[in-house]
Amino acid sequence: MEVFKYKKPLSLMSKSKRFGLVSVILLVLSLGLILTKGFNYGIDFAGGTLVQVKYEGKAPIDKVREAIGNDKNYEGATVTYFGSEDEVVIRTKMSSKSLGEDIGDKMRTLLKDTGNFKVRRVDMVGAKVGSELREKGLMSMLLAIIGILIYVSFRFEWRFAIASVLALVHDVTIAMGAVVLFGIEVNLDTLAALLTILGYSLNDTIIVFDRIREGIRTIKDPDLGAIIDESVTRTLSRTTLTSLTTFFVVLTLFLFGGEIIRGFSFTLLVGVVVGTYSSIFVASPILMWLGFSVSDFRLKEAEKVKREKEKEKMRAMYENGTL
Amino acid sequence: MKTLNFRVILFAFALIFGIVFSIPSLTQSESGKKITLGLDLQGGLHMLLGIKSEIAIESRTKSMAASVKYIFDDEEIIFDDLRMVDGKQITFELLDADDVAKAKELLKKELEGTVLSEDGLKFSLEMTAEEITRTKQNAIKQAVDTIRNRLNEFGLAEPTVAKQGEDKILVEVPGIKTQEDEQRIRELIARAAHLQLMAVDEDRAARVATMSVNEAKSFGDVILPDVNTQERYLLRQIPVLDGSMLTDAKVGFDENNQPVINFTLNGQGAKIFGDFTAKSIGKRMAVVLDNKVYSAPSIRERIGGGRVQISGNFKLEEAHDLAIALRSGALLAPVYVMEKRSVGPSLGADSIKASSMALALGFVLVVLFMILYYGMAGVVANVALIGNLFLILAIMSLFGATLTLPGMAGIVLTVGMAVDANVIINERIRELLYAGKSVAKSIEDGYSNAFTAILDANVTTLIAAVVLYAYGTGAIKGFALTMSIGILASMLTAIVGTHGIYQWILPRIDKKKLNFWFGIKAEGAK
Numbered sequence: 105m106e107v108f109k110y111k112k113p114l115s116l117m118s119k120s121k122r123f124g125l126v127s128v129i130l131l132v133l134s135l136g137l138i139l140t141k142g143f144n145y146g147i148d149f150a151g152g153t154l155v156q157v158k159y160e161g162k163a164p165i166d167k168v169r170e171a172i173g174n175d176k177n178y179e180g181a182t183v184t185y186f187g188s189e190d191e192v193v194i195r196t197k198m199s200s201k202s203l204g205e206d207i208g209d210k211m212r213t214l215l216k217d218t219g220n221f222k223v224r225r226v227d228m229v230g231a232k233v234g235s236e237l238r239e240k241g242l243m244s245m246l247l248a249i250i251g252i253l254i255y256v257s258f259r260f261e262w263r264f265a266i267a268s269v270l271a272l273v274h275d276v277t278i279a280m281g282a283v284v285l286f287g288i289e290v291n292l293d294t295l296a297a298l299l300t301i302l303g304y305s306l307n308d309t310i311i312v313f314d315r316i317r318e319g320i321r322t323i324k325d326p327d328l329g330a331i332i333d334e335s336v337t338r339t340l341s342r343t344t345l346t347s348l349t350t351f352f353v354v355l356t357l358f359l360f361g362g363e364i365i366r367g368f369s370f371t372l373l374v375g376v377v378v379g380t381y382s383s384i385f386v387a388s389p390i391l392m393w394l395g396f397s398v399s400d401f402r403l404k405e406a407e408k409v410k411r412e413k414e415k416e417k418m419r420a421m422y423e424n425g426t427l
Numbered sequence: 428m429k430t431l432n433f434r435v436i437l438f439a440f441a442l443i444f445g446i447v448f449s450i451p452s453l454t455q456s457e458s459g460k461k462i463t464l465g466l467d468l469q470g471g472l473h474m475l476l477g478i479k480s481e482i483a484i485e486s487r488t489k490s491m492a493a494s495v496k497y498i499f500d501d502e503e504i505i506f507d508d509l510r511m512v513d514g515k516q517i518t519f520e521l522l523d524a525d526d527v528a529k530a531k532e533l534l535k536k537e538l539e540g541t542v543l544s545e546d547g548l549k550f551s552l553e554m555t556a557e558e559i560t561r562t563k564q565n566a567i568k569q570a571v572d573t574i575r576n577r578l579n580e581f582g583l584a585e586p587t588v589a590k591q592g593e594d595k596i597l598v599e600v601p602g603i604k605t606q607e608d609e610q611r612i613r614e615l616i617a618r619a620a621h622l623q624l625m626a627v628d629e630d631r632a633a634r635v636a637t638m639s640v641n642e643a644k645s646f647g648d649v650i651l652p653d654v655n656t657q658e659r660y661l662l663r664q665i666p667v668l669d670g671s672m673l674t675d676a677k678v679g680f681d682e683n684n685q686p687v688i689n690f691t692l693n694g695q696g697a698k699i700f701g702d703f704t705a706k707s708i709g710k711r712m713a714v715v716l717d718n719k720v721y722s723a724p725s726i727r728e729r730i731g732g733g734r735v736q737i738s739g740n741f742k743l744e745e746a747h748d749l750a751i752a753l754r755s756g757a758l759l760a761p762v763y764v765m766e767k768r769s770v771g772p773s774l775g776a777d778s779i780k781a782s783s784m785a786l787a788l789g790f791v792l793v794v795l796f797m798i799l800y801y802g803m804a805g806v807v808a809n810v811a812l813i814g815n816l817f818l819i820l821a822i823m824s825l826f827g828a829t830l831t832l833p834g835m836a837g838i839v840l841t842v843g844m845a846v847d848a849n850v851i852i853n854e855r856i857r858e859l860l861y862a863g864k865s866v867a868k869s870i871e872d873g874y875s876n877a878f879t880a881i882l883d884a885n886v887t888t889l890i891a892a893v894v895l896y897a898y899g900t901g902a903i904k905g906f907a908l909t910m911s912i913g914i915l916a917s918m919l920t921a922i923v924g925t926h927g928i929y930q931w932i933l934p935r936i937d938k939k940k941l942n943f944w945f946g947i948k949a950e951g952a953k
């Protein structure tokens with residue numbers, strides 16, 4: 105089957121302002137959401153307790169709320185269905201340091217008269233651990249970005265590195281915006297999803313950049329816009345196909361992977377779409393705006409080659425004993 | 428043209444290796460190295476415990492005070508006003524100035540790691556800073572060992588107890604069936620099991636009902652409650668002896684057939700106990716466990732042999748757990764929960780079902796898509812994908828790695844991303860075929876053109892995965908692990924493996940049937 109058969113380069117760069125505008129709007133909306141509505145931190149980062157309870161048959165959610173509301177300690181606790189109508193999740197900001205009787209045990213006592221049920225999961229994170237995890241999470245994001253910057257600068261050029269990292273920030277910000285918009289709870293696995301988006305979206309961008317790097321060497325026309333158009337078009341089929349296969353599997357994970365990893369799979373789903381968009385429409389224009397010059401790059405490459413040759417000449421002379 | 432080449436042989440080895448070593452995990456056989464399921468998949472209890480190490484300092488100080496008393500009594504040095512200040516200092520006064528030199532020498536010899544300061548005949552004894560650090564470190568090490576012993580004695584399969592960071596303890600207990608069992612295990616871990624035999628302050632005992640805590644302190648006493656009733660006891664603050672001199676503890680039954688715990692003291696303990704009981708006939712001695720008085724019988728005669736009984740209206744189960752706790756030793760410092768995650772076995776099973784379903788469906792979708800789009804080239808990519816999956820399982824099995832729910836997600840994601848390399852390669856091959864290159868040339872150049880892109884892309888993804896592994900905790904580490912292994916394995920299967928397969932089947936590739944082989948209708952191909 106052939107869907108993206110290359111005929112001539114798409115003129116993407118001429119429309120780059122329009123795509124840029126779309127990205128800026130999405131970014132502003134996302135940042136606005138993050139700043140105004142804020143993240144819905146789950147217990148991993150905020151501390152607290154989560155108790156998952158499964159009933160035989162439909163869960164009597166009103167009775168559960170009432171039973172828990174009777175205990176003043178759990179004021180502000182929320183009860184929601186989880187995955188199916190048989191199962192509910194109780195979330196409270198309370199955590200207990202005691203090993204003996206924990207909040208799960210107390211919930212079991214409180215819910216005693218609400219029907220036949222089983223406590224299937226109790227997660228409790230103390231406030232101190234929560235803030236530690238949040239710090240570590242932020243740190244890991246930064247470290248990943250720094251690592252990527254260094255590697256890309258080393259393999260390509262600093263402008264490529266900046267462009268790819270800006271594209272990453274773009275993707276992660278928009279994914280975070282979607283997380284806020286849909287009220288997804290931010291836990292450790294959401295963070296893992298965001299880091300995966302980092303890796304994934306970069307993957308896409310690198311493939312395009314690799315083509316641009318190749319184009320700079322092989323295409324005669326020194327116009328960067330034309331090289332980018334040609335390279336992006338050449339990789340369009342790969343970008344779309346890989347995104348599709350990844351999208352498929354993430355979608356199955358989202359639909360069938362179970363409620364527990366839904367926050368993870370949702371975040372990834374958004375990330376795959378945004379990541380694909382950004383590697384086609386965002387990363388390369390940034391390269392141009394950063395003032396990347398094809399002729400300068402060629403000059404530098406040529407110099408590098410020259411230096412190498414000189415070195416070799418010297419070495420040869422040295423070996424021949426003429427130096 | 429040669430048919431077999433080193434690449435395809437390497438791939439075949441990798442595939443056989445993958446299959447052989449993933450069999451134990453797939454069949455869940457008893458023998459062989461296999462993947463352990465994470466607690467979120469098999470159910471279990473995961474806890475991060477903190478430790479109140481200042482309490483270890485306090486109890487160390489207390490036992491130092493007990494030693495001082497014992498040494499002075501033994502050497503007939505007369506002293507007064509021995510007490511503990513702020514939980515880290517002991518003060519006492521010598522009554523006879525002639526004893527000072529002897530006392531100093533004795534304390535220096537018997538109590539290592541302490542500093543003695545004097546003010547006339549008043550002395551204060553404190554641990555050195557190094558000794559305090561050592562005691563804290565010791566407390567955490569001892570807590571790890573003690574908790575491990577207790578869990579092992581409880582008869583649980585493969586509990587993990589390990590020190591994490593400077594002052595945290597990680598406890599993982601798989602295979603807990605019910606919430607009630609879990610609670611019992613938590614109580615067993617938390618039990619300080621701090622046993623003390625303490626003398627009742629008979630001179631002032633009658634006034635205990637009206638005495639304040641501070642007043643008791645001024646006499647060098649403490650007030651402790653009875654374990655079952657409302658009664659309170661006035662006891663000498665410095666115990667006669669404590670659980671560190673205990674050698675064994677067993678469940679037994681008293682004359683009323685009530686469960687009791689019989690314990691035995693070591694030689695030194697038995698001697699102290701014998702001496703004390705001989706001196707204190709007619710007085711009471713309290714058996715105190717975790718600051719609760721279990722019994723306070725009157726001493727009728729000297730008790731030798733070092734056998735003591737604790738009774739306290741125990742349930743059999745309770746007595747059993749308590750005996751375990753006493754046998755495995757006291758916790759030098761109490762522990763508390765910083766983080767706890769517990770998953771019931773049925774939820775774990777549901778998670779396995781759901782994630783396997785997602786994996787299977789995602790796999791089928793990708794496989795079908797690749798065949799549909801690339802024809803035989805898609806089949807080749809799929810062979811590599813299968814090899815990749817087996818390799819992930821095999822490598823994880825060999826390292827005895829833990830598969831968590833996010834880890835399963837990592838494998839699912841790898842399925843999507845591992846074919847990426849083949850998509851890149853196939854696109855390159857197609858490009859060359861469109862350009863009219865021969866099949867053999869297209870394949871060779873396709874691979875070399877695609878290589879840098881795949882390498883750079885994989886390395887950057889790997890950077891993110893490694894950071895995730897280094898900074899992630901628990902289940903998230905599992906995700907980073909499977910993804911990293913998946914990426915590395917895909918370099919072997921998707922690049923080297925498929926290249927080898929092409930070289931192997933090259934003679935059979937019919938250049939007239941490019942649609943069948945590569946899914947394209949290339950006109951100009953030679």
